[in-house]
Amino acid sequence: MNKITLLILCLGISLGFQACNSKQNKVDNKLISVSILPQKYFIERIAGNDFKVNVLIPPGASPASYEPTPRQMQEMSQSSLYLKIGHIPFEKAWLGKLLNGKSKIKSIDISEGIEFIKGPEFRHGDHVHEGGIDPHVWSSPKTAKQLVANTFKVLVELAPEKKQEYTMNYMKLMTDINIMDKGAEAIFDQMPSKAFMIYHPALSYIARDYGLTQISIEHDGKAPSPAHMKEMLDLAKKNNIKIVFLQKQFNIENAKTIAAEIDAELIQIDPLSENWLTEMNRILSYLKR
Template sequence: MNTINKIILFLFAIVVMSCQSGKIEKENNLLSVSILPQKYFIERIAGDDFKVNVLIPPGASPATYEPTPMQMTGVAKSIAYLRIGHIPFEHAWLSNLIEGAGEIKVVDLSKGIELVKGMAVKHGDHFHEGGIDPHVWSSPLSVKIIAKNTFETLVAYAPEKKGEYEKNYNAFLVELEELDRMALEAFQAKQGKSFMIFHPALSYLARDYGLNQISVELDGKEPSPTHMKHLVEEAKSKGINQIFVQKQFNVENAKAIMAEIGGEVIQIDPLSEDWLSEMKRIINILKD
């Protein structure tokens, strides 16, 4: 653990001890989550019935972000932490976040999803937990399961609202079904199509709809000159003329590759709070 992490944990301990001396009070409608799409899913089902403490803010990476003392205090006041599943942020911080949170339920929203697994995947100075690709929210099929888990959690905390939440949940499922059909139609004739992306954030979309995701990152690091050369050759051989880059990552290496083949760099944001609109945009770009 680096010095900054230690300082943050020390400050958090002071805050928690201060709260506990006066009996920390839970906010009975406060939920903590890891990423912005989870806030979107909660609000599609429960409207504004719950306040949502999002730990990873817009533009930050789930691989490197460190929570602030204020966010940690928000977790301590929450009745539940809805984890997205297996992102590095949760692997590194969740146990510390809930340690001082008193009675707090932790719900794994990825429960029931067929996870993409492989060898341990290294990203910079951390590993994806258990070799699991963590980007479960990148596919409509996975999000159907996430939505179901979210719905059941919300009903458990507000059983009197079950009818209302079920209506909203079913309406959201209809939109997810439409997104699924959109993807099936878009990629039906493109099975095996390759696309290039800086960070492998669309693994589940690729898996579920027969696409081949090529990551510019190598072992979680920016590519070496040798790997850059290989990527250029691979892009040319597969007719790839664009690279996706998440807004949380540097675009310079992607630009260098595209300069060699005369293509374009396209910025995407699967971590957008407006998850549905961004996924439609990504699918529309990929189908061309």
Template sequence: MMKSRLFSLIILLSIITFFTGCTAKKEQGITMSVSILPQKQWLDILTGKQVHVNCLLPPGSNPATYSPTPKQMKEMNQSVYYFYIDQLGFENVWLPKFKDLNETTMFINTTAGIVRLEGHHHKGSVEEHEESDPHLWVSPKEAKKMVEIMYAMLGYSKLFNQSTLDSNYVILQNDLNKLDSLFKDAALNAQQKTFVIYHPALAYIAHDYGFEQISIEKEGKEPTAAYIKQLIDEVKSKKIKYIFIQKQFDKSNAQVIAEESGAELIEIDPLGYDYMAESEKLANYLKNL
């Protein structure tokens, strides 16, 4: 009798432990934070979606003026890492606050050591002056360096099977190398190298692959009527084909220039989740300039 009771108790205890073990594991699932959706795609590929990714900037919002929600603040607190871009609009305001509030999260600058282009402007950002350009990720050449830092830190965490991580990294590097070739190819094939864009988010593409970016926004401000007139003339005389717009910004000035000059208005999304598809689409447009 005694023996069978003891036996049942052991069984019961092991069942309880088994279940609490499961829930604890589920609740303690790995969370990591990133600033923008392209980083989420990279992290999903690297970890085989084993990580819950807290992406701060939601689709369509402006990085210069964005504030995180209480849920995002909570998930930041649960994060092993926060992979940030460095000096990307809201990060200037929020990164010091995150650092103050989180003792266990490690803050990883994914653009550390990359030489930046200067003279970028963001309208509505807290410090509205000339700054170094944070849009590094748009260029696969720079993205490869950012991804290398993420991969190294994931390995350092010892939370993943290293050989799976290694092979996922190879897959991601191959994807980025493919994009890199597409942009090189685009630069070789394009009849002319100039494009117009509302907010100058593609400076690293222009710099890395040999294109000329003309921005409608002037030093982070709405263009004047005289500048719009000048742009229309330039688009006509250089036979510029495309005017790129991003959903975060007002389209009206770009629309006027497109209508008056005959150029085509193209919406791009450098902050969208599907970095691979977005970059491929962009490379195809640049190829046909």
């Protein structure tokens, strides 16, 4: 191989690496990364298909323990924006790593303006809920309205030429949420018994917002001890609870045991569903029974 041929070959390899790196580092202004599927629902209801949404926690995975795949991290590196929920364990564990060295990615907390439920700091499995803040703000129509409002504001800033279209879509979505909200208020105001039981306390904001009592089988983020199980059974009988909720991402056995003991129906729910409005209406319909 002569010197000229070798030089051309080396130059070709170098340009190939540069093109590859350029592609990896290129930011896609139409790509938005989010933590959970309900955020994708909100974005698409407002902006249609104007943006590609990279959801880091896939269907069936738990925000408490999920680790992003290399492909997700690559898509994250190409995103122009990360919309975080704030305070969920996944973001606490991974957001710093995902954003490290990626100065072009803007991170925005869409939970700004929400009044959080706070309590003493507690451990849940292998993580700690920081400052005792309950992160499940997407799991109530009232707090979800603020998430939607903040998302709308961001999308209009990204595509100001679409403001009129996005405003109309936003108002339609808010109308759907308001109908659900007002319907829930009307029913719960008339209910004599307002307690419900759930394995993992994912519906704390629904309980607060509509004057209900959430009884959690999980204790301090851990599976219940025999003593706590007995306490839960006594509470369930005292409150005449006939439904036990179990979030899709959690083990069924302890919830099954309690449901059988009190002759209650075990209902699996998924507040992390991509079809957020349908699932929230479903959850509220069970709570109204």
